[in-house]
Amino acid sequence: xFRHTSLVTAAAALVISACGGASGSAGASPTALSGxxxxxAAASLTAAFNALGHSFQQEHGGVTVKFNxxxxxxxxxxxEQGAQADVFASADATNMDKLKGDGFTTGxxxxxAHNVLEIVVAPGNPKNINGLADLAKPGVVYIxxxxxxxxxxxxxxxxxxxGVRVTPKSLETDVKSVISKIELGEADxxxxxxxxxxxxxxxxxxVPIPDSDNVVxxxxxxxxxxxxxxxTAAAFIAYVxxxxxxxxLGTYGFQHA
Amino acid sequence: xxxxxxxxxVVGTLELDVHLKTEEGExxxxxxxxxxxxxxxxxxxxxxxxLSAGRVELDDKVLEDAATGQYVPTERRSIGFxxxxxxxFPHLSVADNVAFGLRARxxxxxxxxxxxxxxxxxxGLTGYAASKPAELSGGQRQRVALARALAPGxxxxxxxxxxxxxxxxxxxxVRRDLKTHLASYRGIRLVVTHDPLEAAVLADRLIVIEHGRxxxxxxxxxxxxxxxxxxxxxxxxxxxxxxxxxxxSVRLSDGTLVSAADAVTGxxxxxxxxxxxxxxxxxxxxxxxxxxxxxxxxxxLYGDRARVRVEGRLHLVAEVTPAGLAELRLGDGGEVWMSxxxxxxxxxxx
Amino acid sequence: MRRERAxxxxxxxxxxxxxxxxxxxxxxxxRTPWSDAPRALTSPDTLEALRxxxxxxxxxxxxxxxLGVPLAWVYxxxxxxxRNLLRALTTLPMVLPPxxxxxxxxxxxxxxxLVGGWLDATFGVTLPFTTLGVVFAETFVxxxxxxxxxxxxxxxxxxRFEHAARTLGAxxxxxxxxxxxxxxxxxxxxGAVLCWARALGExxxxxxxxxxxxxxxxxxxxxxxxxxxxxxxxxxxxxxxxLAVSLLVLVSLRDRWLGSA
Numbered sequence: 005x006f007r008h009t010s011l012v013t014a015a016a017a018l019v020i021s022a023c024g025g026a027s028g029s030a031g032a033s034p035t036a037l038s039g040x041x042x043x044x045a046a047a048s049l050t051a052a053f054n055a056l057g058h059s060f061q062q063e064h065g066g067v068t069v070k071f072n073x074x075x076x077x078x079x080x081x082x083x084e085q086g087a088q089a090d091v092f093a094s095a096d097a098t099n100m101d102k103l104k105g106d107g108f109t110t111g112x113x114x115x116x117a118h119n120v121l122e123i124v125v126a127p128g129n130p131k132n133i134n135g136l137a138d139l140a141k142p143g144v145v146y147i148x149x150x151x152x153x154x155x156x157x158x159x160x161x162x163x164x165x166x167g168v169r170v171t172p173k174s175l176e177t178d179v180k181s182v183i184s185k186i187e188l189g190e191a192d193x194x195x196x197x198x199x200x201x202x203x204x205x206x207x208x209x210x211v212p213i214p215d216s217d218n219v220v221x222x223x224x225x226x227x228x229x230x231x232x233x234x235x236t237a238a239a240f241i242a243y244v245x246x247x248x249x250x251x252x253l254g255t256y257g258f259q260h261a
Numbered sequence: 262x263x264x265x266x267x268x269x270x271v272v273g274t275l276e277l278d279v280h281l282k283t284e285e286g287e288x289x290x291x292x293x294x295x296x297x298x299x300x301x302x303x304x305x306x307x308x309x310x311x312l313s314a315g316r317v318e319l320d321d322k323v324l325e326d327a328a329t330g331q332y333v334p335t336e337r338r339s340i341g342f343x344x345x346x347x348x349x350f351p352h353l354s355v356a357d358n359v360a361f362g363l364r365a366r367x368x369x370x371x372x373x374x375x376x377x378x379x380x381x382x383x384x385g386l387t388g389y390a391a392s393k394p395a396e397l398s399g400g401q402r403q404r405v406a407l408a409r410a411l412a413p414g415x416x417x418x419x420x421x422x423x424x425x426x427x428x429x430x431x432x433x434x435v436r437r438d439l440k441t442h443l444a445s446y447r448g449i450r451l452v453v454t455h456d457p458l459e460a461a462v463l464a465d466r467l468i469v470i471e472h473g474r475x476x477x478x479x480x481x482x483x484x485x486x487x488x489x490x491x492x493x494x495x496x497x498x499x500x501x502x503x504x505x506x507x508x509x510s511v512r513l514s515d516g517t518l519v520s521a522a523d524a525v526t527g528x529x530x531x532x533x534x535x536x537x538x539x540x541x542x543x544x545x546x547x548x549x550x551x552x553x554x555x556x557x558x559x560x561x562l563y564g565d566r567a568r569v570r571v572e573g574r575l576h577l578v579a580e581v582t583p584a585g586l587a588e589l590r591l592g593d594g595g596e597v598w599m600s601x602x603x604x605x606x607x608x609x610x611x
Numbered sequence: 612m613r614r615e616r617a618x619x620x621x622x623x624x625x626x627x628x629x630x631x632x633x634x635x636x637x638x639x640x641x642r643t644p645w646s647d648a649p650r651a652l653t654s655p656d657t658l659e660a661l662r663x664x665x666x667x668x669x670x671x672x673x674x675x676x677x678l679g680v681p682l683a684w685v686y687x688x689x690x691x692x693x694r695n696l697l698r699a700l701t702t703l704p705m706v707l708p709p710x711x712x713x714x715x716x717x718x719x720x721x722x723x724x725l726v727g728g729w730l731d732a733t734f735g736v737t738l739p740f741t742t743l744g745v746v747f748a749e750t751f752v753x754x755x756x757x758x759x760x761x762x763x764x765x766x767x768x769x770x771r772f773e774h775a776a777r778t779l780g781a782x783x784x785x786x787x788x789x790x791x792x793x794x795x796x797x798x799x800x801x802g803a804v805l806c807w808a809r810a811l812g813e814x815x816x817x818x819x820x821x822x823x824x825x826x827x828x829x830x831x832x833x834x835x836x837x838x839x840x841x842x843x844x845x846x847x848x849x850x851x852x853x854l855a856v857s858l859l860v861l862v863s864l865r866d867r868w869l870g871s872a
């Protein structure tokens with residue numbers, strides 16, 4: 005009977021700690037996480053975060069990670085208008101500050117990656133773009149993101165640093181749209197992140213921007229206020245910041261936090 | 262001016278096969294029951310319905326020839342058409358409607374308008390030039406339709422049941438007017454109607470069409486006096502029999518012999534007016550050699566007359582006075598004897 | 612004649628239907644910062660977007676009428692094998708997600724598109740990132756509305772009026788212009804307005820095919836979308852402008868047009 009009781013107690017302890025893990029206690033073991041988290045991440049994080057989500061789910065069997073990728077300002081609007089999110093990963097500090105200032109975050113945002121800009125062109129670089137100055141060449145169709153999107157703002161800064169004046173033919177809503185149009189051959193060149201060029205693989209080619217002209221994008225991440233699954237959300241962020249998470253980010257072209 | 266039309270058209274279950282010839286100087290009415298193909302015939306002449314076979318010639322000009330494939334489109338035939346429900350363009354004024362044909366053929370706007378106004382005056386509708394068709398009465402619309410069809414000066418005028426859409430009281434007056442207008446128009450005139458009175462008033466010659474086939478032709482009087490089909494006989498209100506005549510005897514298809522006074526031979530029609538058919542409660546004796554029994558299948562009172570339908574060896578309609586009817590003490594289904602004299606049988610070649 | 616009254620169940624559902632539309636509109640009206648409105652209304656970007664929207668949508672409607680009326684006429688009057696399939700295909704943009712429409716347009720009229728490639732090579736003409744591209748995108752999604760309405764009108768008209776016109780000597784062109792089209796004018800008008808409204812509100816196909824640039828391709832819906840990210844209240848004002856313009860047009864589509872269409 006004694007042995008029986010201790011078995012029951014041990015089972016009860018496991019069950020209790022499993023329940024306790026879901027309510028966000030930092031001391032809960034990894035295997036106690038469960039539920040679903042909604043991660044709202046900037047479009048440029050698509051490939052990397054998909055990988056991070058996949059390995060996070062593998063490590064924590066009861067967890068499902070769902071992603072919503074879009075231009076960072078769009079995500080901010082969605083969250084502020086009541087969309088249900090657990091984690092918000094922004095492509096710049098400005099948008100993160102806005103979300104925080106409007107009171108939609110829990111805790112302090114943490115920077116988890118950096119990114120730099122790169123010029124994206126068609127494979128083989130048929131229009132012979134070798135630098136920012138070439139974007140202004142006649143016959144080159146140049147597009148970029150809208151200035152409300154971080155990448156768009158950064159591209160304006162980079163061009164200003166390089167002293168290049170060029171009018172884009174279109175201001176897309178996110179980096180993915182710019183990449184798509186280059187892939188489809190509708191535009192000759194655009195400015196996106198190095199991670200985007202890498203993610204597009206052989207469908208595009210990249211032309212580096214010298215450090216002196218380049219802009220470093222800072223990516224902060226935070227738990228959203230009122231997150232339905234704050235505990236797992238925090239665990240996911242911790243994972244992103246962990247050595248394993250950073251390594252994964254690195255393989256996608258991001259630079260360390 | 263002449264119209265020579267051999268029209269064979271198959272439309273749904275109707276197989277129309279009629280040859281028609283007419284010239285200026287006569288108004289021809291196409292008379293027949295609904296569904297006979299009269300309207301289709303008119304449409305074929307106008308080119309609105311294609312010929313399966315046949316040929317239409319107007320003034321020696323071939324309008325359509327199914328054999329050679331020749332076809333002059335409707336808009337190039339000089340044919341005016343008055344439709345059964347007039348089909349006045351609702352979005353155009355009365356004057357613009359009448360002027361339409363002229364304008365369509367390239368006449369200048371002002372000239373067309375003045376001609377239209379002349380026509381409106383001719384049909385007695387001065388002052389309605391700016392009205393819309395919806396504002397006019399049925400009789401007025403009919404006149405506009407007529408003016409519209411005649412304004413371009415066509416060589417032929419086709420009218421499809423021109424009075425059918427009017428109520429009975431308006432019809433008589435409009436019929437008189439129509440007769441006058443038709444008389445003043447010098448061209449081919451064809452009127453389609455199912456109303457024998459209309460046909461009798463408007464036409465110089467009748468062509469009876471039933472089931473897509475030509476049945477008989479003649480002046481209204483000729484047709485009434487010598488009906489050649491049950492339809493016409495019913496219209497006129499007489500009994501019609503058909504058989505083989507041989508020196509005073511007419512043998513019907515079922516073998517029944519009817520005595521007639523005429524010495525005609527061959528295929529004949531025999532007409533007996535209902536007034537000539539006497540009814541008896543018992544088999545009559547005496548002179549009438551045409552005596553048969555039968556039973557009463559219906560009685561209709563027409564004011565001071567009664568028409569009794571009797572069925573037996575022969576199906577006949579007898580006309581008796583209401584008093585005579587009462588005397589006979591007939592109930593439906595009662596057995597009666599009918600008789601008529603041989604001299605009352607009008608016989609003529611089929 | 613007594614005025615007809617709605618049965619309770621129908622009335623209740625109808626009220627629910629009305630609220631379904633009115634509440635969001637009410638939300639828009641109530642949450643708009645009216646004090647900011649005049650400034651937003653007269654800002655050059657707004658005026659630019661409004662001007663572009665009106666020009667593009669009216670051009671699209673014009674193009675839709677030019678191509679759509681003959682198409683509707685063929686569908687209604689001519690029998691040919693495969694007619695039903697063809698009609699379904701040309702109605703497809705109505706059910707296609709607009710972005711998919713935009714992608715399809717790129718594949719056809721983009722720089723490397725089936726026709727676009729030839730246009731670029733032969734004439735140096737490209738459609739993406741141009742106002743003409745906007746017109747193409749809007750026409751693609753809006754024309755089916757016009758075709759459907761006009762075809763219905765043609766089918767329901769009494770064809771004997773055309774016969775009457777022909778007996779009066781009118782050739783096919785005259786019949787079409789002086790009889791057929793006037794008779795279906797209500798359908799034509801309703802179709803054109805529906806088409807214009809759809810074109811005015813078009814977003815997905817426009818941004819995918821024509822892109823987004825102020826003064827060239829940034830129509831009102833695009834401007835509103837982008838403004839939503841930085842200045843939501845400003846976007847409310849723009850939305851209200853779009854709303855007001857659309858309402859104005861729809862109200863002018865009085866019963867006599869919608870009723871007899």
